[in-house]
Amino acid sequence: xxxxxxxxxxxxxxxxxxxxxxxxxxxxxxxxxxxxxxxxxxxxxxxxxxxxxxxxxxxxxxxxxxxxxxxxxxxxxxxxxxxxxxxxxxxxxxxxxxxxxxxxxxxxxxxxxxxxxxxxxxxxxxxxxxxxxxxxxxxxxxxxxxxxxxxxxxxxxxxxxxxxxxxxxxxxxxxxxxxxxxxxxxxxxxxxxxxxxxxxxxxxxxxx
Numbered sequence: 545x546x547x548x549x550x551x552x553x554x555x556x557x558x559x560x561x562x563x564x565x566x567x568x569x570x571x572x573x574x575x576x577x578x579x580x581x582x583x584x585x586x587x588x589x590x591x592x593x594x595x596x597x598x599x600x601x602x603x604x605x606x607x608x609x610x611x612x613x614x615x616x617x618x619x620x621x622x623x624x625x626x627x628x629x630x631x632x633x634x635x636x637x638x639x640x641x642x643x644x645x646x647x648x649x650x651x652x653x654x655x656x657x658x659x660x661x662x663x664x665x666x667x668x669x670x671x672x673x674x675x676x677x678x679x680x681x682x683x684x685x686x687x688x689x690x691x692x693x694x695x696x697x698x699x700x701x702x703x704x705x706x707x708x709x710x711x712x713x714x715x716x717x718x719x720x721x722x723x724x725x726x727x728x729x730x731x732x733x734x735x736x737x738x739x740x741x742x743x744x745x746x747x748x749x750x751x752x
Contacts (some may be wrong), residue, residue, distance in 0.1 A: 555727065565750035568617065568732045570704035573712055574724040577699050580692045581719035583685075593686055595653070598640040600633055602626055608642055608649045612669040617706045617744040619733035621667070639690065643670070643683055650674040653687050663691040665701035675708075684718045704728060706747065 553562050563569045598605045606629075609621050621629060633640055637658045643651030651674065654667040665687055670680055691699040701720060703711040712722065733739040734749055741749065 561727075563729060566732060566735055567729050568706065568747065569727060569729045570706045572702050572704045572726040572728050573722050574700065574702045574726070575712070575715050575720035575722045576701075577688070577719045577721065578697065580688050580699075593682055594644040595641045595686065596644055598633065598642050600630055602629060602633070604642070604649070605629070605633065605640060608652050608671075609667070611649075611671045612652055613667075614739055614743040615672055616669075616708060617733065617739065617747055618667075619730070619738050622733060622738045623736075638666075640667075643679070645674070645679075651679060651683050653683055653690075655687065655691055657691075657694055657696070661695075661697045663694065663696050663699045665691070665699065668701070669708075680714065681718070684714075688719070706744070 555561050561569075598608075606621070609618065612618070613622075624632075632638055635658060637656065639653075639655045641653045642649040643653065649671075651670045652667055654665075656664040656666045668683070668687065670683070688699065699720075701715060703715065708714075716722070732749065732751070734741045734743055735751060
């Protein structure tokens with residue numbers, strides 16, 4: 545325990561660090577690729593993915609972000625005001641795309657080139673019912689091709705232990721290499737009102 549009750553808990557580098565019941569904690573893994581991986585040979589060539597720019601359509605973006613992210617406690621964009629989110633999505637160096645199938649949005653691909661010489665895979669995912677059928681691999685191929693279509697030296701992404709348990713393995717199969725790790729502690733977005741209280745039921749809600 546800390547010497548003073550009001551002191552924030554210190555990170556234990558060998559052991560446990562207490563986290564307030566009003567917060568959640570995750571281990572974040574950062575991954576990067578310096579050049580696109582060799583293309584996969586497939587016969588016959590599949591139909592091209594149907595991708596549509598979301599642009600400034602905040603309602604569409606928020607609906608897709610929630611459908612994909614609420615099961616995994618995604619909160620980054622949910623916490624933004626409309627003005628703040630619009631500033632990001634309207635930037636010419638940010639591209640948010642919806643993967644469309646049978647007339648509905650089932651996937652999100654968001655790329656960010658605002659840092660000179662690199663691209664960030666800011667958000668990437670599929671609605672739960674679309675996972676595990678090969679769409680993610682094809683969407684990642686599109687992400688890599690679009691990222692390296694600009695003159696960049698690296699393409700990077702971060703994921704965490706609140707996300708799909710297969711995320712790190714998927715990124716590594718896609719050609720990313722893990723290079724750093726961090727601990728993220730943040731107020732539980734279900735308590736702040738940023739996400740519904742029943743979101744991500746696999747992560748216990750400790751405070752009422």
